[in-house]
Amino acid sequence: MVLNNMQLDEIKITMLGTTGAGKTSYLLGMYAVMQTGIRGFTLAAKDMDTDLELTQRWEKLISLKGEDRWPTPNAAAMEYYGLDFSYGFRPLMGFQWLDYRGLALSDRSTEQDVADLVLYLQESACLFLCISGEYLTSELTPNTVRQIKSDRMNQFVQQYVSNNKQPNPQQPFPVAIVITKYDLCHHREREEIIADVKKLFQALFTPNSGWLVMICPVSLGRDLGNDPDNANIVPVNVHLPVVFAVYSQLRAYGLRLKSDRDRQTLEIDLARQKNPLLQIIRANQLKEQTVQLETTKAKMIAVEENMKLLSQELQQASLYFNGSEVTADV
Numbered sequence: 001m002v003l004n005n006m007q008l009d010e011i012k013i014t015m016l017g018t019t020g021a022g023k024t025s026y027l028l029g030m031y032a033v034m035q036t037g038i039r040g041f042t043l044a045a046k047d048m049d050t051d052l053e054l055t056q057r058w059e060k061l062i063s064l065k066g067e068d069r070w071p072t073p074n075a076a077a078m079e080y081y082g083l084d085f086s087y088g089f090r091p092l093m094g095f096q097w098l099d100y101r102g103l104a105l106s107d108r109s110t111e112q113d114v115a116d117l118v119l120y121l122q123e124s125a126c127l128f129l130c131i132s133g134e135y136l137t138s139e140l141t142p143n144t145v146r147q148i149k150s151d152r153m154n155q156f157v158q159q160y161v162s163n164n165k166q167p168n169p170q171q172p173f174p175v176a177i178v179i180t181k182y183d184l185c186h187h188r189e190r191e192e193i194i195a196d197v198k199k200l201f202q203a204l205f206t207p208n209s210g211w212l213v214m215i216c217p218v219s220l221g222r223d224l225g226n227d228p229d230n231a232n233i234v235p236v237n238v239h240l241p242v243v244f245a246v247y248s249q250l251r252a253y254g255l256r257l258k259s260d261r262d263r264q265t266l267e268i269d270l271a272r273q274k275n276p277l278l279q280i281i282r283a284n285q286l287k288e289q290t291v292q293l294e295t296t297k298a299k300m301i302a303v304e305e306n307m308k309l310l311s312q313e314l315q316q317a318s319l320y321f322n323g324s325e326v327t328a329d330v
């Protein structure tokens with residue numbers, strides 16, 4: 001019964017990260033894992049050609065040895081992938097995923113690159129900040145900011161909060177900070193790494209700022225560290241950022257339903273307080289309002305059940321809302 005007749009609006013996702021951060025490799029790994037699915041949740045490309053392309057590139061990554069296994073740095077400024085997220089093969093939410101050339105974060109970016117990215121960002125409902133574990137192997141230095149390009153990323157985050165989209169408690173902005181190549185820094189305490197990440201993106205962790213942030217380590221293999229070109233590929237945690245994206249959309253939808261429910265309940269209460277004659281005259285209207293309220297409640301139950309499933313998965317990541325750590329709940 002979960003997910004019956006429920007489909008959320010399609011959203012755009014931008015993955016920001018400097019060149020070589022591992023964005024494309026991540027996309028390929030995430031797609032391969034989610035194609036098989038995690039606890040009934042699956043991802044599929046909207047069109048067969050895209051599916052074939054992503055699958056072939058993944059095959060190359062897992063079967064080849066040597067440098068050639070890796071994707072080539074993106075040449076086109078922007079590549080879009082249309083994906084559907086489903087539960088039990090019932091589509092729950094569509095994504096348009098932007099994989100872009102990390103050079104847009106560098107000094108060599110063209111004005112057009114930046115303008116396109118800003119525009120896409122403003123239309124995005126979820127932002128993935130991709131930082132590579134190779135720069136988190138020891139304590140932060142001013143050099144780290146330069147390597148990760150976190151200041152540049154913070155500028156783009158600012159653009160994401162365009163004038164018409166001020167974050168508020170009802171509509172928090174979801175941001176997933178994805179630490180790629182975690183195999184390169186997993187010798188450090190996780191808490192230490194998280195503290196460093198929070199320093200790099202301080203604004204996202206300030207009280208009452210309305211950000212819903214996930215910090216999630218991912219890797220294409222725990223043992224890749226020493227010899228990434230030849231070691232076996234065994235993806236870790238790659239599904240979590242997408243689960244977070246869907247979770248945050250459900251959360252926002254759930255909050256909207258809650259305020260609908262409260263308003264509808266109030267309207268019915270007020271109608272019932274009217275004098276008996278008026279109540280008879282407006283009987284049809286009252287009936288309609290009651291049906292609407294029941295529909296809202298049924299939708300809320302469906303949302304809650306889905307959130308429950310997704311939040312179980314998210315226990316493995318670290319979640320923050322308004323600067324404080326929270327557990328993914330319903």
Ligand SMILES: Nc1nc2c(ncn2[C@@H]2O[C@H](COP(=O)(O)OP(=O)(O)OP(=O)(O)O)[C@@H](O)[C@H]2O)c(=O)[nH]1
Binds near residue numbers: 180225
């Ligand atoms: N150790 C390790 N290395 C990785 C992992 N994923 C990717 N790499 C390495 O990182 C390199 C760059 O990865 P890409 O996915 O091409 O990076 P990108 O962010 O898409 O780069 P641009 O397309 O230039 O923006 C790869 O060629 C691999 O050598 C990982 O999980 N672990």
Ligand SMILES: [Mg+2]
Binds near residue numbers: 025072074101
């Ligand atoms: Mg790339």
